[in-house]
Amino acid sequence: DAKTTQPPSMDCAEGRAANLPCNHSTISGNEYVYWYRQIHSQGPQYIIHGLKNNETNEMASLIITEDRKSSTLILPHATLRDTAVYYCIVRVEGGSEKLVFGKGTKLTVNP
Amino acid sequence: SAVISQKPSRDICQRGTSLTIQCQVDSQVTMMFWYRQQPGQSLTLIATANQGSEATYESGFVIDKFPISRPNLTFSTLTVSNMSPEDSSIYLCSVDRQGSGWETQYFGPGTRLLVL
Numbered sequence: 001d002a003k004t005t006q007p008p009s010m011d012c013a014e015g016r017a018a019n020l021p022c023n024h025s026t027i028s029g030n031e032y033v034y035w036y037r038q039i040h041s042q043g044p045q046y047i048i049h050g051l052k053n054n055e056t057n058e059m060a061s062l063i064i065t066e067d068r069k070s071s072t073l074i075l076p077h078a079t080l081r082d083t084a085v086y087y088c089i090v091r092v093e094g095g096s097e098k099l100v101f102g103k104g105t106k107l108t109v110n111p
Numbered sequence: 112s113a114v115i116s117q118k119p120s121r122d123i124c125q126r127g128t129s130l131t132i133q134c135q136v137d138s139q140v141t142m143m144f145w146y147r148q149q150p151g152q153s154l155t156l157i158a159t160a161n162q163g164s165e166a167t168y169e170s171g172f173v174i175d176k177f178p179i180s181r182p183n184l185t186f187s188t189l190t191v192s193n194m195s196p197e198d199s200s201i202y203l204c205s206v207d208r209q210g211s212g213w214e215t216q217y218f219g220p221g222t223r224l225l226v227l
Binding site for chain 1: 115153154159201203215218219221223
């Protein structure tokens with residue numbers, strides 16, 4: 001079973017920041033938080049991951065709480081092309097461990 | 112990142128037949144993963160394929176139904192055998208790739224299967 005909990009759906013206005021929450025209260029010390037997204041039946045796309053520090057790349061920012069029990073993925077300026085299902089996954093980095101997908105959050109970016 | 116291709120991209124099959132899906136990666140990888148995504152559902156791991164050894168199947172998936180081959184470090188196949196309409200799904204392969212000191216999984220575009 002997935003070790004994360006996400007809201008089933010969210011809406012965001014185009015151009016505004018999209019903040020997607022994720023709860024992972026049972027995360028282990030060596031597990032990272034990964035975010036993927038899946039745009040309408042395409043293969044999932046890696047977005048970002050982190051252990052305990054906040055991370056930022058060209059796609060998004062990841063904010064992890066100090067106790068590591070929850071995190072937020074931030075898309076700073078959402079576009080219509082960001083409409084997708086976003087998956088939050090916890091996983092040990094390296095070792096070729098499988099990804100366990102939960103149901104994710106369906107983000108709809110509205111014009 | 113990794114460039115992963117899958118063939119076929121989609122197919123419509125009759126029940127009782129079998130379909131072999133191919134996954135090709137642009138460079139050598141140790142582990143390849145096969146996932147299934149049923150309509151409206153999330154992804155579920157079928158098996159992990161390591162070159163030179165038998166694939167490791169997840170609970171609920173068996174080799175007779177989903178035989179996997181891994182003949183080299185850039186290629187794998189998944190066969191869906193004796194298909195029924197319940198096998199209608201998207202089948203995806205993925206690989207782990209090292210980059211910038213960390214590792215993550217990259218996914219192919221998927222094979223959309225409809226069984227009539």
